[in-house]
Amino acid sequence: xxxxxxxxxxxxxxxxxxxxxxxxxxxxxxxxxxxxxxxxxxxxxxxxxxxxxxxxxxxxxxxxxxxxxxxxxxxxxxxxxxxxxxxxxxxxxxxxxxxxxxxxxxxxxxxxxxxxxxxxxxxxxxxxxxxxxxxxxxxxxxxxxxxxxxxxxxxxxxxxxxxxxxxxxxxxxxxxxxxxxxxxxxxxxxxxxxxxxxxxxxxxxxxxxxxxxxxxxxxxxxxxxxxxxxxxxxxxxxxxxxxxxxxxxxxxxxxxxxxxxxxxxxxxxxxxxxxxxxxxxxxxxxxxxxxxxxxxxxxxxxxxxxxxxxxxxxxxxxxxxxxxxxxxxxxxxxxxxxxxxxxxx
Numbered sequence: 001x002x003x004x005x006x007x008x009x010x011x012x013x014x015x016x017x018x019x020x021x022x023x024x025x026x027x028x029x030x031x032x033x034x035x036x037x038x039x040x041x042x043x044x045x046x047x048x049x050x051x052x053x054x055x056x057x058x059x060x061x062x063x064x065x066x067x068x069x070x071x072x073x074x075x076x077x078x079x080x081x082x083x084x085x086x087x088x089x090x091x092x093x094x095x096x097x098x099x100x101x102x103x104x105x106x107x108x109x110x111x112x113x114x115x116x117x118x119x120x121x122x123x124x125x126x127x128x129x130x131x132x133x134x135x136x137x138x139x140x141x142x143x144x145x146x147x148x149x150x151x152x153x154x155x156x157x158x159x160x161x162x163x164x165x166x167x168x169x170x171x172x173x174x175x176x177x178x179x180x181x182x183x184x185x186x187x188x189x190x191x192x193x194x195x196x197x198x199x200x201x202x203x204x205x206x207x208x209x210x211x212x213x214x215x216x217x218x219x220x221x222x223x224x225x226x227x228x229x230x231x232x233x234x235x236x237x238x239x240x241x242x243x244x245x246x247x248x249x250x251x252x253x254x255x256x257x258x259x260x261x262x263x264x265x266x267x268x269x270x271x272x273x274x275x276x277x278x279x280x281x282x283x284x285x286x287x288x289x290x291x292x293x294x295x296x297x298x299x300x301x302x303x304x305x306x307x308x309x310x311x312x313x314x315x316x317x318x319x320x321x322x323x324x325x326x327x328x329x330x331x332x333x334x335x336x337x338x339x340x341x342x343x344x345x
Contacts, residue, residue, distance in 0.1 A: 010265040011328060012290060012321035015282030020245065020268065020275070021055035026220035027276060030205075030227035031063040031073070033250020034273070036080060038178030042249045046081040048273035057276070059088065060218045062225075064170035064204040064232060066093035066143030066185070067115040087217070092169035092204030095213040096141050097121035099203045103165045104138045111137035111164070113156045113192075115145030118169065133159045142192065142200065143169035144185035153188060157195035166192075170204030172232055176250050206235035206263075215240075226276070228252055230264035243267040245275055254316055254345040258304070258323040258336045265324060271313060281314055283321045290321035297339065299326040304336040312343040319343075 016023050029035060035045050053059055061073065061084065068076075070089035077084040093114070100110055100122070112118050112129045118141055119129040130137050133155060140159045160166045171186035193199060203209040205227075214220070223242050227233020228250025237244035246252060246266035257269070268280050284291050289298035293314030298305050299322040306315060319339055326334050 009262045009328065010267070011324050012283040013265075013269055013317045014243070014267040014280065016268070016280045019055070019277055019279055020224060021052050021057045021277060023222070024057065024224035024243070025222045026058040026060055026218055026224070027052060028060050028062045028214055028218070028220065028223050028225045030225075030229070030233050030250075031061055032065060033176040033228035034226060034247055035061065035077070035082065037176050037250075040178055041080040041082070042272065044272045044274050045249075048276055049082050052273075052276045055277070058218070058220070059084075060214070060220070061089045062091075062205075062210070062214050063089070064092045064144075064172050064185070064210075065175065066091055066096065066117045066121075066169035066204075067145040068117045069120040070094075072116075090214050090217050091117060091121070092210055093117040093121035093143050094124070094217075095209045096143060096167050096169040096203035097125045097127065098213060099167050099201060099209050100139050100141050100165075101125040101127060103167075108138040109135055111135075111140045111156065111159050113140065113148060113152045113188075114143035114169070115147065117145075118143045131155070133162065137164065140164050140166045141169070142166070142185070142189060144172075144175065144188070148188055153191050154195075156192045160192060160196040160198050160200075166196075166198060166200040168200040168202050168204075170210075170232070171202050172204075172229070174251065176228075181251065205232040206239050208239060211236060211240035211242075226273070230256065230260055230266075234260075234266045235263045237266075238263045245270060247272050247275060249273075254340050254343075255336060257316075258319060258340075259327075259333050260324070261327070265320075269313065269317065269320070281317065283317050285321075290318045290325070292318040292321070297322040299323060299331065299334045302331065302334050304334050304339040306339040306342055312345070315343045316340075316345070
């Protein structure tokens with residue numbers, strides 16, 4: 001683990017003298033926006049994961065996307081050049097199925113709003129997937145699938161209104177695709193919530209059931225969460241008390257990172273998965289500012305200021321320290337637009 005515990009309030013990105021492949025035994029990798037976007041691998045992902053594996057790091061793929069069974073995901077990864085077995089894939093459908101199994105008798109019927117991933121996860125727990133309220137389910141489970149439409153959402157709303165327990169695999173509002181950002185399961189869950197007036201139990205990241213499922217299935221002793229989303233991947237790592245690496249190949253922007261509350265602050269940051277293969281520099285307080293590499297960042301009068309030269313990601317690390325410290329001191333959000341522009345963001 002890093003020297004700074006994830007559950008403590010982080011005021012600067014952490015450093016690691018060793019490459020992250022040597023500091024952690026298992027990488028818990030998000031998929032969408034980290035390894036691939038739709039049918040295509042993200043740039044540098046395949047080579048980076050191959051190098052991480054060769055360095056002795058175990059790779060596990062942890063996704064909030066509940067639409068596909070682990071075997072299908074593993075086949076997709078292998079086809080992209082990332083060898084994977086079904087056991088290497090942990091999805092929110094599995095976490096949701098475990099939560100449902102704790103609420104209903106063995107062999108119970110469960111109304112599924114979602115795809116094959118949920119059906120397989122329920123079967124693993126000895127539960128029977130059904131598609132209508134007329135089949136007398138004892139719970140409702142909902143997960144993302146691109147085929148979900150009005151009829152399925154309405155059936156879920158009727159079932160939830162009848163008093164059945166409702167478990168959502170995740171509540172990600174968006175999902176990255178090869179064409180751009182599309183509505184995610186959280187958007188569909190919101191439709192059922194609006195109709196039924198009830199909130200679901202959420203199993204996926206950043207909630208504890210997903211972290212529990214991941215640890216149970218991987219046996220990781222020194223895990224590193226790797227993701228692109230602050231409100232799922234990074235917050236999930238925070239809630240689980242483990243370290244995290246944020247990559248900028250998905251939905252998060254540098255500006256959003258500067259404004260992150262404590263639970264959304266990663267241990268490390270990198271442009272892409274090559275960040276697994278390198279050491280990460282420390283950020284040091286110096287006078288009224290923060291230094292990383294050749295950059296010095298300060299927060300003055302609600303504005304972030306940057307001076308120096310060097311790797312722009314070191315500049316972003318320094319800016320994070322200045323911005324997060326100002327936020328925690330009660331100064332409110334700081335304007336980092338000019339400083340980010342100087343770094344080319």
